[in-house]
Amino acid sequence: MELSHVICEKRTYSKQYDTHDHAYGQLLFPLQGGMEIKLTERNIHLEEKYGFFLPPGCLHTFRATSRNEFLIVDLPKYVLTPEQQDEMYFELTEQWTAIRFLLLEELQNTGASSTDLTYLGRYISKKLQKKVARSIQYIHEHFPSKLTIEQLSQMENYHPAYYSIWFKKQTGMSPATYIQHVRLDEAKRLLTETSSSITTISNEVGFDYPSSFTRAFIRYEGISPQMYRKTFQKDK
DNA sequence: CTCTGGTCTCTAATTACCGT
DNA sequence: ACGGTAATTAGAGACCAGAG
Numbered sequence: 001m002e003l004s005h006v007i008c009e010k011r012t013y014s015k016q017y018d019t020h021d022h023a024y025g026q027l028l029f030p031l032q033g034g035m036e037i038k039l040t041e042r043n044i045h046l047e048e049k050y051g052f053f054l055p056p057g058c059l060h061t062f063r064a065t066s067r068n069e070f071l072i073v074d075l076p077k078y079v080l081t082p083e084q085q086d087e088m089y090f091e092l093t094e095q096w097t098a099i100r101f102l103l104l105e106e107l108q109n110t111g112a113s114s115t116d117l118t119y120l121g122r123y124i125s126k127k128l129q130k131k132v133a134r135s136i137q138y139i140h141e142h143f144p145s146k147l148t149i150e151q152l153s154q155m156e157n158y159h160p161a162y163y164s165i166w167f168k169k170q171t172g173m174s175p176a177t178y179i180q181h182v183r184l185d186e187a188k189r190l191l192t193e194t195s196s197s198i199t200t201i202s203n204e205v206g207f208d209y210p211s212s213f214t215r216a217f218i219r220y221e222g223i224s225p226q227m228y229r230k231t232f233q234k235d236k
Numbered sequence: 237c238t239c240t241g242g243t244c245t246c247t248a249a250t251t252a253c254c255g256t
Numbered sequence: 257a258c259g260g261t262a263a264t265t266a267g268a269g270a271c272c273a274g275a276g
Contacts, residue, residue, distance in 0.1 A: 149248065164249065176248060176268085198238065212269050214239060219268095226238065 003076035006121035008103050011072050017062040025075040026054040027124060029092070029100045033068030037061070044089055051096055053088040053128055056080070071103060079121040088128060089156070099124060135167075139175075143182045144206040149175055184220045187213070191229045198225050 003024045013035050028037075034047035037054075038061040045065070046052050054060060056077055090096065099120075106117060135155040139147060152175060153163035167175045183205040190201045202213030202225075217225045 160248085174249070180268095207269085209270060210237090211239075211241095211271085216268080218239095224239070 003074055005076065006079060006117035007072075007074040008107050008117055009072055010107070011070050013062050013064045013068055013070065015064055019059060019061045021057050021059045022074075023056055024077060025056050025080050027073040027075060028052045028054070029071040029073075029096075029103075031069040031071055033064070033066040035065055035068055035070075036063045038063065039087060044087075046089075049092050051090050051092055051100075053090075055087055058087055071100060071107075073103060073117075073121070073124070075121050075125065079118060080125050089134070091134065095127070099127070135163075136178075139179055139182060143179060143186070144204060146206075147179055180216065180220065183207075184217060187217065187225065188221070188228065188232075191225055192232045201225070 010031065019038075028046060029051050030046055030048050032048075034045065037044040037046055037052065039058065044052060092100070102120060103117075106120070133156065135152040138152065138155060149160045149163060152167075153160040156163060156166065164174055167178070187201055187205045190196060190204065191198075194201075196204070198213070199210045202210040205213070207213035207216070214224060217228070221228055223231070
């Protein structure tokens, strides 16, 4: 059954719920305790400081892991965009915490559902669209450090073997190749925009040895870093 | 200082298999 | 049939020596 408006309420979950799906999307914020969400392709352990979005039609099972209370927002299809087909596990950033606060305020003032929530629902929908997978965001923020598949797959709650397949679906390339591209693109920028030595740049983008950097660079770009700088460096 | 080339080690990707 | 795990393998990086 399709909802006619956004519904926001507090719910408590017990040990085991039947596997089911619904025609609307659902946003879950833990207020107290946590639970396990079983999906076809993955298991999520949802706990405080994280939130979760279940897209419409996504088969799932809830199982409480402790005494709990959740803030649930049911988002009818008309506030969502057709692209919002993927589930999303996200950290409660300041923004998300603010959204949760607003929802709780709204809940206290007007009760379980209100047409006013439609605007907030649309805002949330937009926010969900912009979210990049946690591990991909992490790669962009930490590419100079040592990144392992183990570490990245944990962020998405996937098995490392399955993570590679999932990552390829998201980006079109393997995690290792993607990290390499991020590093070498930054190296290209540093080569043309700074006068740092190649040894320094190689360290800054995450290579332990300049010889490894040079080889990787030639594989990627077809020419050596020095040649690249000579060809593309902006006039000083 | 930069790059090349060699060897060795280790990790990620793939595959085959197993349990549900 | 599907996802997890173990075994296998290819390729990348570490490290060193040496040339320009």
